[in-house]
Amino acid sequence: xxxxxxxxxxxxxxxxxxxxxxxxxxxxxxxxxxxxxxxxxxxxxxxxxxxxxxxxxxxxxxxxxxxxxxxxxxxxxxxxxxxxxxxxxxxxxxxxxxxxxxxxxxxxxxxxxxxxxx
Numbered sequence: 073x074x075x076x077x078x079x080x081x082x083x084x085x086x087x088x089x090x091x092x093x094x095x096x097x098x099x100x101x102x103x104x105x106x107x108x109x110x111x112x113x114x115x116x117x118x119x120x121x122x123x124x125x126x127x128x129x130x131x132x133x134x135x136x137x138x139x140x141x142x143x144x145x146x147x148x149x150x151x152x153x154x155x156x157x158x159x160x161x162x163x164x165x166x167x168x169x170x171x172x173x174x175x176x177x178x179x180x181x182x183x184x185x186x187x188x189x190x
Contacts, residue, residue, distance in 0.1 A: 074098040074179040076167045081184030088157050088188070094150040094167030094181055102171040103179075106143060108152045110163035110186075117166065121152060135161075157188045 080092040092108065107122030107130075121131045121141035129141055140153040150167060167181035 074100055074103065074169050074171070076169060076179055076181035078165065078167045078181040078184040081165060081186045083187045083189065084157055085189050086157060086159055089153070089155045090157065090186060091154070092152040092165055092167075092184060092186075096148040096150065096167075096169060099171070100148045100169075102173065103169045104172055106150045106167070106169045108141065108150075109166045109168050110161075111166065111183075112163045120165070122168075123150070154186070157186075159188045159190050162186060162188045 075097045077095045078092060080090065082090060084090050105122055105124045108120040109117045110120050111117040119132055120135055121129065121139055123129050123141050123143050131139060138154065138156045142151045143149065163186060164183040165186050166183045169179040171177045
């Protein structure tokens with residue numbers, strides 16, 4: 073089992089920056105990738121960025137060049153630096169981890185609200 077806890081959301085004006093953090097605990101050594109997703113009411117949860125255990129990153133087109141995902145594996149921490157924020161970035165952001173044992177197991181944090189005002 074893996075537990076994920078996000079922090080760092082809040083309210084920011086358009087053009088501003090925010091950083092999110094995600095602390096992982098439990099059997100984190102089994103995670104093959106971690107990432108950030110976001111969701112607004114009425115929409116599906118969408119991938120924002122992810123990073124594999126060997127450091128490869130992947131971003132949604134809408135955030136490329138503005139957001140940066142990073143991790144500190146020694147501290148079991150995951151980060152998302154968000155620059156040049158836009159109102160359409162407003163959402164609940166979720167930390168995610170995936171492990172593969174005999175099956176694929178997805179883990180989610182409780183979510184943190186990010187609101188970007190125009």
